[in-house]
Amino acid sequence: MPHVVLPRIGTDTAWRDAARCFLAASVPPDRITWGDTSGQKGLFDDPALPSAPTAVTVPRAFLSMANCVVWHSDPSRFARLYSFLWRLKQHPHLMSDRGDAELARLRHMEKNVRRCQHKMKAFVRFRDTGTDSSGRRSFAAWFEPTHHTVEPTAQFFVRRFADMDWQIVTPDISAFFQNGQLHFKQDLERPDLPEDASEALWVTYFRNIFNPARLKVQAMKSEMPQKYWKNLPEAAAISELVSAAPARAREMARNAPTLPPARVASIRAQQSANTSAWTGDGGELEDAIRACDRCALHKNATQAVVGVGPRQANLMIVGEQPGDAEDLSGLPFVGPAGKLFDEIAVQVGLDRNKAFVTNAVKHFKFLPRGRKRIHQRPDAGETEHCKWWLDAELRAVRPSLVLAMGSTAAFSLTGNKRGLKERRGTIESGPGCVSVLITYHPAYLLHLQDPATRAAATAAFRTDLQAAAAFASSEGVVDAKEIRSV
Amino acid sequence: MAKMTIEQKLAILSDAAKYDASCASSGSDKRDSRAGKSLGSNEGSGICHAYAPDGRCISLLKILMTNFCIYDCSYCINRSSSNVARARFSVDEVVQLTVEFYRRNYIEGLFLSSGIIRSPDATMLDMVRIARKLRHVENFRGYIHLKTIPDAAPELIAEAGLLADRLSINVEMPTDASVKQYAPEKSPQQIRRAMADVRLRKESAGDRSFSGKRPPRFAPAGQSTQMIIGADASTDTTVLHQSTRLYSGYRLKRVYYSAFSPIPDASARLPLISPPLQREHRLYQADWLLRFYGFELNEITGHRPDGNLDLDIDPKLAWALAHRDLFPVDINRAPRELLLRVPGFGTKTVKRVLGTRRHRTLRYDDLVRMGAPMKKARAFVTCAGWTPGGLTDSENLRARFAPPPEQMSLF
Numbered sequence: 094m095p096h097v098v099l100p101r102i103g104t105d106t107a108w109r110d111a112a113r114c115f116l117a118a119s120v121p122p123d124r125i126t127w128g129d130t131s132g133q134k135g136l137f138d139d140p141a142l143p144s145a146p147t148a149v150t151v152p153r154a155f156l157s158m159a160n161c162v163v164w165h166s167d168p169s170r171f172a173r174l175y176s177f178l179w180r181l182k183q184h185p186h187l188m189s190d191r192g193d194a195e196l197a198r199l200r201h202m203e204k205n206v207r208r209c210q211h212k213m214k215a216f217v218r219f220r221d222t223g224t225d226s227s228g229r230r231s232f233a234a235w236f237e238p239t240h241h242t243v244e245p246t247a248q249f250f251v252r253r254f255a256d257m258d259w260q261i262v263t264p265d266i267s268a269f270f271q272n273g274q275l276h277f278k279q280d281l282e283r284p285d286l287p288e289d290a291s292e293a294l295w296v297t298y299f300r301n302i303f304n305p306a307r308l309k310v311q312a313m314k315s316e317m318p319q320k321y322w323k324n325l326p327e328a329a330a331i332s333e334l335v336s337a338a339p340a341r342a343r344e345m346a347r348n349a350p351t352l353p354p355a356r357v358a359s360i361r362a363q364q365s366a367n368t369s370a371w372t373g374d375g376g377e378l379e380d381a382i383r384a385c386d387r388c389a390l391h392k393n394a395t396q397a398v399v400g401v402g403p404r405q406a407n408l409m410i411v412g413e414q415p416g417d418a419e420d421l422s423g424l425p426f427v428g429p430a431g432k433l434f435d436e437i438a439v440q441v442g443l444d445r446n447k448a449f450v451t452n453a454v455k456h457f458k459f460l461p462r463g464r465k466r467i468h469q470r471p472d473a474g475e476t477e478h479c480k481w482w483l484d485a486e487l488r489a490v491r492p493s494l495v496l497a498m499g500s501t502a503a504f505s506l507t508g509n510k511r512g513l514k515e516r517r518g519t520i521e522s523g524p525g526c527v528s529v530l531i532t533y534h535p536a537y538l539l540h541l542q543d544p545a546t547r548a549a550a551t552a553a554f555r556t557d558l559q560a561a562a563a564f565a566s567s568e569g570v571v572d573a574k575e576i577r578s579v
Numbered sequence: 580m581a582k583m584t585i586e587q588k589l590a591i592l593s594d595a596a597k598y599d600a601s602c603a604s605s606g607s608d609k610r611d612s613r614a615g616k617s618l619g620s621n622e623g624s625g626i627c628h629a630y631a632p633d634g635r636c637i638s639l640l641k642i643l644m645t646n647f648c649i650y651d652c653s654y655c656i657n658r659s660s661s662n663v664a665r666a667r668f669s670v671d672e673v674v675q676l677t678v679e680f681y682r683r684n685y686i687e688g689l690f691l692s693s694g695i696i697r698s699p700d701a702t703m704l705d706m707v708r709i710a711r712k713l714r715h716v717e718n719f720r721g722y723i724h725l726k727t728i729p730d731a732a733p734e735l736i737a738e739a740g741l742l743a744d745r746l747s748i749n750v751e752m753p754t755d756a757s758v759k760q761y762a763p764e765k766s767p768q769q770i771r772r773a774m775a776d777v778r779l780r781k782e783s784a785g786d787r788s789f790s791g792k793r794p795p796r797f798a799p800a801g802q803s804t805q806m807i808i809g810a811d812a813s814t815d816t817t818v819l820h821q822s823t824r825l826y827s828g829y830r831l832k833r834v835y836y837s838a839f840s841p842i843p844d845a846s847a848r849l850p851l852i853s854p855p856l857q858r859e860h861r862l863y864q865a866d867w868l869l870r871f872y873g874f875e876l877n878e879i880t881g882h883r884p885d886g887n888l889d890l891d892i893d894p895k896l897a898w899a900l901a902h903r904d905l906f907p908v909d910i911n912r913a914p915r916e917l918l919l920r921v922p923g924f925g926t927k928t929v930k931r932v933l934g935t936r937r938h939r940t941l942r943y944d945d946l947v948r949m950g951a952p953m954k955k956a957r958a959f960v961t962c963a964g965w966t967p968g969g970l971t972d973s974e975n976l977r978a979r980f981a982p983p984p985e986q987m988s989l990f
Contacts, residue, residue: 186938191931192945215628219683232682252611253620256718257682273615291679297586298680301593302631302641306840307854309634317630327629335632342853345841353660357651360659364649364764367698370732371769383768392755393824395771420828421775461827463870 095120098128099171102244102266102277108163109156112175116149122179127171154188155181161203164241173199209240214249216321217261220289229272231258235283236324243268244277251275292326299327305338306345378485382455388478390456390471395420400451400486408448408565409492411483413501413534417466420457425450430536434498437535437555443562449490453505454479476505484524495527496561499534507531518557530564532557583666589676591666595646595657596692598842599749600805600835602627604638604687604722607744607800612720619681619688619721621744626687639690639724640680644668644706648694652751652762653846654810654839657694661844667696673709678717688722688744689713695728703731703739710742722800729765729773736773737797740780745800745832748773753806753813753821761810761848774829777802781830801832808862809855810839814886816876819865823876826869836862861888868895871926872919891981896922899959906971910941910962923955955980 099107115125159174177195181187190196219232243261247268250259260269267281322328379399385391398415401424418428426434438445454476459466483505497503504510506523516531523529533554541547605625612618627636645667646657656663677689691709695702706725713719725743727736740746748770752758755767784797804825806818822834838854865888868874879894880886882901889897899906899922908917910932918929931949935941943965947953958970
């Protein structure tokens with residue numbers, strides 16, 4: 094009956110090699126005894142086994158679990174792994190059967206090791222041990238892990254502290270990193286580490302980052318178990334912090350607020366003199382729109398999106414409301430619909446920069462859905478409320494023609510709710526008898542699924558934009574019948 | 580006044596920073612120092628290097644650059660009208676502390692915030708200088724979280740995003756009205772505009788150029804924010820509504836809820852009671868349900884008469900007790916969405932159930948071995964060999980979970 098003793102350094106590969114040999118030779122689990130690790134290098138005392146491991150395929154998930162479980166301190170870990178592997182050969186799906194008792198036990202051990210590794214990454218505390226002539230610094234730590242976690246965790250420290258020498262000495266395996274080379278030793282005595290002035294600063298930090306008004310000692314202990322405290326410099330402060338906390342909290346509540354210091358007046362003066370790069374553009378109307386709270390929409394939007402363009406523009410383009418992109422950037426027509434508009438505008442020679450571009454409703458209306466905001470059409474009441482601002486923009490710009498895109502803009506400008514299909518391409522009368530050319534909203538084109546319908550609607554939209562472009566460049570009067578026939 | 584030692588400054592400026600709940604050091608780019616020329620690494624998952632007795636993890640060196648401040652926010656220990664001791668770190672002091680702490684494996688990196696000195700731009704510029712020196716002079720590859728000042732110039736925020744892993748801007752209060760009341764110098768709209776700006780910059784940094792080259796990453800660990808709970812009268816519904824708005828609008832990684840805690844030399848306008856820690860905890864649970872369990876906001880708060888979460892039981896259990904007609908669910912047949920709604924089941928348990936039931940029928944013991952907390956879940960599930968019988972509809976089911984009524988303190 095083979096008895097296997099594995100080395101304490103390189104245990105993972107040694108176990109895998111042994112398991113592969115046994116599996117290839119079909120040795121059942123009850124015929125092998127796995128001794129715990131020892132210092133000896135020798136693997137097997139049964140020379141009958143194949144010495145060169147043959148290739149055996151196992152699920153990747155098992156390998157990653159085994160590579161972790163081998164570092165557990167439980168002496169039964171090797172036998173448990175092999176007996177599960179033996180069953181896995183017959184039933185490959187066992188890895189995904191989380192209710193299986195043997196797998197549950199191995200997963201539990203794996204969790205212990207991973208937690209121990211995580212705590213090692215967290216709780217190793219280095220002390221400065223000097224600087225060599227080339228300026229390379231060296232550090233050392235004493236640490237007491239629960240499982241054999243130094244070897245599998247050492248690479249973490251290599252990745253993190255490659256520009257210094259360091260050693261982590263433990264009662265079990267110790268790791269040494271010198272001039273870029275990592276090696277391990279076993280069974281070392283606890284070294285005498287020099288005092289380190291930074292440790293006092295760290296304890297100062299620990300004491301002051303603690304809030305005595307919210308004492309949760311159990312939460313601390315479950316994440317920072319007391320078995321680690323003896324090697325954590327900050328842990329010495331815990332008992333005093335805990336016992337003094339209630340009195341400190343009471344004192345804060347009891348003490349009457351003091352009077353403000355004398356410097357407050359000068360601070361206020363300084364504060365009011367500050368300007369921000371974010372404000373300053375735009376005039377009175379823009380500021381008034383940005384401060385608007387006439388309806389509930391302002392409560393959820395980022396900001397009001399005001400119209401953009403020259404005040405002397407003879408063409409004004411009105412959309413429905415800002416979308417996600419417009420709400421974030423504060424600029425009208427920069428989202429997907431705005432891009433489609435720009436594309437067609439370029440095709441028909443409409444210079445957007447010469448027109449005043451705005452929306453019928455100034456705040457974005459949406460429903461939050463996870464990490465997205467779903468556009469909601471503004472209702473009649475919201476559109477009515479916001480007409481105040483659209484009218485003000487109309488009075489400020491005094492365009493000769495307004496291009497109303499979509500039904501919300503058309504309704505706001507004409508008061509007429511009828512469907513757009515028969516109205517598009519016609520000119521209606523808006524506030525102060527301004528001519529309003531009705532067309533589709535570009536977002537409507539984006540939403541059309543049927544390619545033929547979409548092409549027809551896009552062509553109609555292009556025609557309307559062309560008419561608006563012709564108007565903007567000629568400053569002439571548009572004949573509605575002419576547009577529809579184009 | 581005698582010159583302060585670095586220890587005195589550290590005491591003042593870490594004390595001043597502790598009211599910010601954010602501590603995460605996770606979710607950034609993977610990077611390391613194996614080439615030997617730099618210091619530090621980032622592995623994706625965060626590490627908590629210590630825990631304070633308040634139960635909060637210490638992952639980063641969380642300090643203020645200075646606690647001098649020209650703002651006067653009533654809830655803040657550093658407001659201009661408070662008489663706390665003031666201090667200011669120099670750029671080199673912060674850099675040295677960060678690097679020396681990091682080399683001793685005390686921290687994952689730096690979380691730098693600051694009171695506003697002189698002007699928002701001047702303050703942000705000093706913070707950017709610290710991050711710049713850490714990255715470019717010390718070749719520091721650890722984690723940097725910069726608190727962003729909403730009024731600071733966009734180009735400073737642009738540089739901050741290239742240096743830091745995470746940016747955060749605190750919305751401070753659950754409603755605009757409360758911000759105006761308690762933090763008169765802050766503009767809720769400007770805070771949102773700054774968060775929108777960070778989102779847009781992060782997204783445009785993700786786009787490849789025509790040559791296929793990626794621009795430098797902008798705040799790879801995203802942005803987060805914090806809301807103070809219990810200083811104003813907002814209900815949990817208001818708080819969670821604000822969160823859904825922030826998550827959907829600005830793609831925040833986290834909204835931190837910070838139970839308002841009494842501060843030394845507090846303003847007379849605030850409730851100086853012990854912080855509502857249980858409420859904070861329930862809000863985090865509800866936040867998780869919204870983000871990872873497919874719950875809608877009105878499902879969580881809709882059945883609550885006063886708009887606040889039940890403090891005695893968790894919000895999923897409260898929802899399940901109010902919807903008993905949907906239970907018990909059959910572990911062997913129910914879809915994932917429904918399994919996620921079983922009280923006690925987390926995303927891991929559900930994944931294990933789904934993985935295992937492909938091969939065989941699950942029994943009660945299987946669930947125990949999977950680590951499902953069956954004491955809580957058993958009233959809501961059926962599986963081979965287990966049916967809760969009348970338990971699901973029993974009158975006293977809530978009483979089984981809620982803590983026993985506490986006698987009022989006489990003193």
